[in-house]
Amino acid sequence: MVNNQGAQLDAVFHALADPTRRAIIARLAQAPCGISELAAPFDMTLAAISKHIKVLEGAGLLLRSIEGRNHTCRLDTGPMVGGMEWLRHYETFWNQRLDALVTALNAEDTTA
């Protein structure tokens, strides 16, 4: 249950590491969408898009609901939170370093 978080991060970051998939996410942020409509802008087979969608689905970023022959996809930003937090941790690290640097420079200033 601890290592699972790591696997989740793996999946999310990997899913986001592809421009086609990021574009799909951007598209889904506008509105839910069928597969063909999703695929239309891309110079790529429907089958290829189908695979990308499964990657996003596997990372939990995309939810699919099926009505008849139509699959409707919508975005779930939930799994992004883990990635955000991981990155935010290093943002704060960065700020701390910056603070430390400023402090050090001030100390140097007053002792000089």
Next chain:
Amino acid sequence: MVNNQGAQLDAVFHALADPTRRAIIARLAQAPCGISELAAPFDMTLAAISKHIKVLEGAGLLLRSIEGRNHTCRLDTGPMVGGMEWLRHYETFWNQRLDALVTALNAEDTTA
């Protein structure tokens, strides 16, 4: 010059999509570090770590300085900012949706 940003995102997200590389980053957040010292905790060859380091270096997340035979690695969080901003865009998207939902629920409430 526009598509380059996409390639940068590709590289950063891909670099972060591996637990070994994330662990290396976590280690470097403590202090700069030589390659062997970095490799020590991992059940993996030095050559494998060397490759991981090159991936991180390629994404700009790791800076190397060479003195004699010692390579010292330090973290550069700069390239993370792009990833953060990309994710933050969807965080705000998420909040907007949430706001819209709350608004809708309130409207329903007052009209009911």
Next chain:
DNA sequence: TTCATTGTCAACCATTTGGTTAAGTATAAT
């Protein structure tokens, strides 16, 4: 019923990835 639409799945292919071993380079220590 027949035809069109929506989408998946399996098989294949080239490339990338993540690891290995073995050899090589360069520096430091004895």
Next chain:
DNA sequence: ATTATACTTAACCAAATGGTTGACAATGAA
């Protein structure tokens, strides 16, 4: 001069990725 240390590089390997084509399944429309 020899040997040990710190790394990189090249060659190789299995598995995963990202794409294709072609066949299929299921639903909707004529």
